[in-house]
């Protein structure tokens with residue numbers, strides 16, 4: 001039987017949640033005075049949407065095979081991502097065999113190297129790559145995790161990211177990651193508030209439940225060091241993305257500074273095996289957290305994960321719904337996964353990319369068996385209006 005070839009690549013955009021999960025209505029915990037590199041400007045301190053965190057929107061990539069199957073994937077990227085896919089990357093995919101994912105990835109990456117390397121171009125490449133894996137799974141009638149070598153454990157276990165670790169504990173999650181609300185620009189009072197929140201949550205959850213802080217690139221080495229040292233009293237398990245992604249030197253210093261036993265994590269805004277090689281070889285962190293929709297897709301995450309394994313580092317992908325679930329279940333050095341609590345008050349479990357994906361699995365009691373449906377096992381919600389801004 002001949003191998004199907006790719007006949008069409010199509011790129012769409014959609015607004016309102018979905019893969020651009022920061023694109024939420026007013027009043028959501030994920031946009032409530034969270035510290036960022038923009039917090040030094042008071043006008044941008046209350047809401048990340050004010051400086052455009054949700055400016056991109058969701059990119060939907062659809063890839064159709066000569067045999068009729070259609071693979072798709074969603075990531076953060078919007079119109080810019082759609083342009084890159086339709087005007088540039090599609091030429092490396094249309095006409096190729098559905099199996100030749102490695103070659104297509106290499107051509108997409110090297111063909112865009114003169115303006116890509118990281119950022120939105122890697123988001124677009126990731127979107128195409130994930131759609132290719134979804135398509136291959138549908139052609140082969142296998143879930144993606146089978147194509148990656150199969151499960152190494154029966155089910156996934158999750159920590160929850162959100163404003164209510166106390167509620168996450170009651171829902172069966174293994175830990176709760178809080179967003180940091182105050183950065184250096186808010187001085188000692190802000191630091192005190194950060195510690196007061198952690199102390200309150202520790203008092204609510206008891207001594208054994210993991211508590212972490214996600215600092216979303218907002219700090220400097222001194223502030224992060226002081227926060228970590230003071231947070232040890234409240235059993236902070238890890239301090240996440242304390243510094244801007246390119247400050248490899250700062251992360252290496254922070255990792256030397258934090259109390260013994262406290263973990264340093266980062267990587268959600270890093271991309272490709274080369275970016276993660278820098279983090280690993282410079283001793284920047286204990287856990288890398290690539291987002292599979294931003295780092296280069298599954299094809300690149302396989303390489304990143306092997307590199308991390310050789311460095312005895314854990315790989316806990318940044319929350320990216322089914323795209324990380326199908327990977328994490330297949331890797332020994334990915335013992336747990338992230339679940340972003342997308343309910344506005346973080347008080348109930350709703351699908352991470354809500355409302356965009358039908359059949360999107362969610363943890364029950366903090367655990368999940370990855371569904372055996374072909375590809376990534378999800379469908380686009382027909383009620384979500386797609387726009388194809390650069391149709392060919």
Ligand SMILES: C[C@H](O)[C@H](O)[C@@H](O)[C@@H](O)C(=O)O
Pocket residue numbers: 030034161178179180214216268318319338340
């Ligand atoms: C909660 C954090 O501020 C981000 O919004 C979150 O998307 C990311 O950093 C994470 O690790 O989930």
Ligand SMILES: [Mg+2]
Pocket residue numbers: 214216240241268318
């Ligand atoms: Mg994070």
